[in-house]
Amino acid sequence: MRLAVSLVGLTLVLSAVAGVAVAVAVKDGVGFQYGVAAGEVTATSAKLWTRAPVAGTVTLTVVEATKKPTVRTFTLRAAQANDLTVQRVVTGLAPSTEYRYTFAQRGSGGASAPGLFRTAPKASANARVRFAISGDADATPGPNGRPGFNNFETYGQMAAEGNDFNINLGDTIYSDSEIAGAKPALSVPAKWAKYKLGLALPALRRLRASASLYSQPDDHEYINDFSVPEFGRPLYRAGVKAFTDYAPVSWKPARGFYRTFRWGKNLELFVLDERSFRSAKVAKQCANDLAPTGPSAVRQAFSTLVPSLANPVVPGCIAAINDPSRTMLGGAQEKRFLAAIRASNATFKVIVNEVPIQQFYQLPYDRWEGYAAARTRLLKGLGGVENVVFLTTDTHANMFGEVRLQTLEGPPIGTGIWEAVTGPVATNTYAKEIDAVIGAKGTGDFITSLFLKPAPPGGIGMPCAATDVFSYGQVVVTGTKLTVTPKTSTGAPVREKTGAACAPLVVPAR
Incomplete structure (x- = not known):
């Protein structure tokens, strides 16, 4: 030796x-x-x-x-x-x-x-910082024995950026793959095997070797839409064990995967743990309604496409979504996070966020929208904190938009905080998943163009809504602005179905 x-x-x-x-x-x-x-x-x-x-x-x-x-x-x-x-x-x-x-x-x-x-630079250093972020990567083989979606080319392109660091945010394996015939990985050895499937692909190994990588689990490290109250602590422990064996990451029982990282004067990362302490979802109480919080006019407008939207929302559904006792972060993490971000003197405070926090109403149960009181409480808690940006994966799409307290329930009420959702690396895209839920090809593109893009009150008004592309967000932070540029697995600009390129999200420092 x-x-x-x-x-x-x-x-x-x-x-x-x-x-x-x-x-x-x-x-x-x-x-x-x-x-x-x-x-x-x-x-x-x-x-x-x-x-x-x-x-x-x-x-x-x-x-x-x-x-x-x-x-x-x-x-x-x-x-x-x-x-x-x-x-x-x-x-x-x-x-x-x-x-x-x-x-x-x-x-x-x-x-x-x-x-x-x-x-990282010293906290006092006025440094320019570059990093990339993506997530949602399934290496499960298809019937031909090769990875069912792709060879993780997005990770390879992230490595080619030559960044200061990168972020692999959530669903770094798929314990319950959408590949037909794949068996769920519920035990620690089965989850180990999933991590080795991904690491067998050169692109992921290049990403991990090329620069430091902040890793964070989401639901598929356990099972789809995971929460401890719904699926139990043994499955949680198995997911934590396998993830912490295969990612150089910190976990503590009282803090879960919540961490913060400082990169010079201009950037502090706040990595939220949105699985360890959350309450159960209320999808069953809402009979899995596709858009329970959507205003009646919006539901009726789309009922020709989705007939069930013509039906009234089941009694008790909205009250369950708005229940103030339900939590996404748990009381201790929420308190710790809000205290830390208020105390931060970094120019930009970037929240590394597992599930989207902006409103888009469709199947909200697993996102912040499905925990409405907790969402409102968090956003109000961020009031007065300057230069906050959410960076998110999970939805398998690029969705850039302002995080509002309300969007379609009445006149929009903004927070001045922006969210950039990006990805996926290798799984079904948002548009294809919508097609599968509705049972009609092209539905995802239709909803994107007629609901996500138009401005309120007819739609959400997302500046970027590209819902059918493997992608990542390339981020540059300086003392004057934060820029998120959505890129494809080849490094090209992300384009919407119209062919228009998504413009970078540029957040000037205040």
Whole structure:
């Protein structure tokens, strides 16, 4: 082992000094087939991850990419209890500094392919920050044995951006895939297998190795539309265990996956946990009405397309949606988050948000709209906080819009807060899912063009509503503005069905 580690360390040092790409002198990643990852990066620390070929000792080597690099090594142990995954939090790092790292295990194929990450700037640094965000990625194979949707090309394009970091937001596996015949993954070993399906695709490995990656689960790490009251704590524990084994991420019983990360003077990320503490949905109380909160005029206008909308909403449905005792975040997280974001002196406060918070009325039960009192309470709690932006996935579409207290219930009441929804990486798009629910091809496009795009009171008035494209959001933050540019899996501009490109969302600093 000493020989392998010394060769790796020497190569990393020489590469750092020369300022060239790392080229490991031993077998490059032969045994470490699932790659490496860096997560939870701060100005002075990072959590580094790999999956070892076999159980036993693993050596991690970290090199600071400077003219006088320091080499640090750590001894880890791979065990079957964690499916051979190992992680180490490395502290004492320098801010705004590039690091390279690799793992090695004697007798198992040498060393891993190298990984790269950059630490965050100091909180006082007036730094320009670039990152990309997407989510919703299903690698489940179809009948031909290949991934049923695509090869995660979106992740590969995100890696090609050369960002400071990236965000993989929710549904990083599909425990219950929409691929016909796929069995639900409900146990920890079955979920481990799902993560390995995704990591078998080179694009995801490139993303994880190219820069640090903040990872967050949503429902499909457990099961569709998950909440603990509906599906039980054993399934929750299985989802947490498998996710924290395969992503370098922090979880604590009292905080769940809620975390914050500071990137210089201009950016603080607030990563909300919207699964661990939420109340049960009220879809059953509403008889799964497709648009229970839609005003009567809107329901009637679309009843020719969806006849059930001509029926009245079942008694008790709206009261259940508006029940103030129901919560999305849980009382402790909501209080902690609002206190933290009010206290933040970052120019932009970016809320990394698992499910959409803007209103679009269709099947609201799993989104913030389905927890109406909690939604209103949160938005009012954000009143007076400057430069707040929500970045969201989950809906399998690009939907840019203002987060309003009301949109169609009367004159629109805005908050001045904007949300950019983006994705997916690899699953059915929003338009195709609407087609499946209604049972008519083209319905999703019809609703997008005639309801999501038109301004109130006839529609939502989204500046960007592209609901049938694999995509990500490319984000640039400076001291004067935050810009979200929606891009396709090839890096091209996201276009609506009309052919018009979605303009970037530009939020000026106030």
